[in-house]
Amino acid sequence: MVWLRRTTHYLFIVVVAVNSTLLTINAGDYIFYTDWAWTSFVVFSIAQSTMLAVGAIYYMLFTGVPGTATYYATIMTIYTWVAKGAWFALGYPMDFITVPVWVPSAMLLDLTYWATRRNKHAAIIIGGTLVGLSLPIFNMINLLLVRDPLEMAFKYPRPTLPPYMTPIEPQVGKFYNSPVALGSGAGAVLSVPIAALGAKLNTWTYRWRA
Numbered sequence: 001m002v003w004l005r006r007t008t009h010y011l012f013i014v015v016v017a018v019n020s021t022l023l024t025i026n027a028g029d030y031i032f033y034t035d036w037a038w039t040s041f042v043v044f045s046i047a048q049s050t051m052l053a054v055g056a057i058y059y060m061l062f063t064g065v066p067g068t069a070t071y072y073a074t075i076m077t078i079y080t081w082v083a084k085g086a087w088f089a090l091g092y093p094m095d096f097i098t099v100p101v102w103v104p105s106a107m108l109l110d111l112t113y114w115a116t117r118r119n120k121h122a123a124i125i126i127g128g129t130l131v132g133l134s135l136p137i138f139n140m141i142n143l144l145l146v147r148d149p150l151e152m153a154f155k156y157p158r159p160t161l162p163p164y165m166t167p168i169e170p171q172v173g174k175f176y177n178s179p180v181a182l183g184s185g186a187g188a189v190l191s192v193p194i195a196a197l198g199a200k201l202n203t204w205t206y207r208w209r210a
Contacts, residue, residue, distance in 0.1 A: 018079065041143075045136035045183030046190060048100050052076075053131045053191040054198035056106050057123060061202050066114035073106035101138035105131045120199060128195035132187030136180045 055076075056069035077099060084097040109127040116122035 041136075041140070041179040042183045042186065044100075045139060045179075046132075046187050048102070048139070049105070049132045049135040049183075049187035049191050050194040052102050052105060052135065053109075053128050053195040054201075056109055056131075056198075057127065057195045058198040058201055060110065060113060060123070061120060061199055064118065066110045066118070069106040069109045069113070070103060073102035076102055098143060100135070101142045102135070104138050105135045108134055124195045124199055125192055128192040129188045131195070132189065132191035133184045136183035136187060140180050 052073060056072045059072045060066070060068040062068075080097070080099045084094065084099060087097055088094050108130040109123065112127035112130060113119070113123040116126070
């Protein structure tokens with residue numbers, strides 16, 4: 001039954017990675033820069049950090065090898081860049097989809113696991129906190145490099161949006177004065193229990209396929 005257990009593990013990894021691509025396509029484009037700009041950034045930061053935490057720690061504990069979380073984040077990045085290329089092939093600019101910066105946060109998780117001599121609980125608490133804290137910071141740096149995002153929103157509206165969701169002038173600071181701080185704070189708190197869930201999924205899978 002070893003092959004069945006391993007197949008279950010790898011299937012979960014693929015599903016999470018593909019879902020990360022879909023989540024990015026739906027939340028990672030110009031919506032950042034519409035009326036809900038900062039609110040969207042906070043929600044997106046929490047979603048991405050928790051998703052990275054659950055998948056990366058699952059994969060890392062499955063192999064037991066520090067560096068696996070970074071490998072997992074690289075897989076998600078490649079998937080998303082392929083989707084970004086597909087949008088580009090349809091005539092949209094490369095800036096239309098903003099690929100999140102997962103890899104540095106995953107490296108911090110790997111580093112925590114390695115530095116604590118493969119301590120699972122330290123990886124969950126310290127690594128999960130670092131993922132939640134760092135991902136919004138790296139993503140904001142990434143977004144600052146996007147070319148005139150509001151112009152992109154008006155020039156290339158998403159075809160799946162209804163007319164009433166047409167981009168409007170952004171209200172920066174209307175909801176939150178510091179989206180990075182709020183995203184990092186909330187992400188740091190939520191990534192820890194989500195990382196614990198990822199670690200627990202390992203145990204459940206082994207028992208289910210035992």
